[in-house]
Amino acid sequence: MNLLSVTKTNAEVNVTEEELLILNSALNEICNGIDIAEFETRVGSKRNEVLALLSGIGSILDKMALK
Template sequence: MKIKRISDDVEVELSQDELLVLNAALNEACNGIDVFEFETRIGASRANVERLLAEIQAALDQIDERQRIRKLSVEAFAHSQNLSLQTVLAG
């Protein structure tokens, strides 16, 4: 995690692994356990936490899609050059 800017709000840069941890924690808070007095204990309404969870899930989906496209591009390049995927990735 890298804090990029602090003012009235905060800009934070997270790795994919950090996003996955945050996603799992928010998912557990929203769906895995029945939290009595959710807003008091969590510090935000269930609706706000669910919105944040949806935004994080969308970001993770975008990362997955970019990785899938990148892999397909590398595979297509390897195929067009009659190279093995291992050769392209090693080079």
């Protein structure tokens, strides 16, 4: 992973397919392995926000597979 730019509220990074697969797997385990009742407390984010991030990473991986 390479940091391209950073501001107070955003970071632009360049990640490899392998790194995206790691993030995808980790987020999948988090979304499917933690009880919904304690999800936000344990993760620090709402489940739907993490699912949206997981979906976004999945879309990027799908596009990479087409190249």
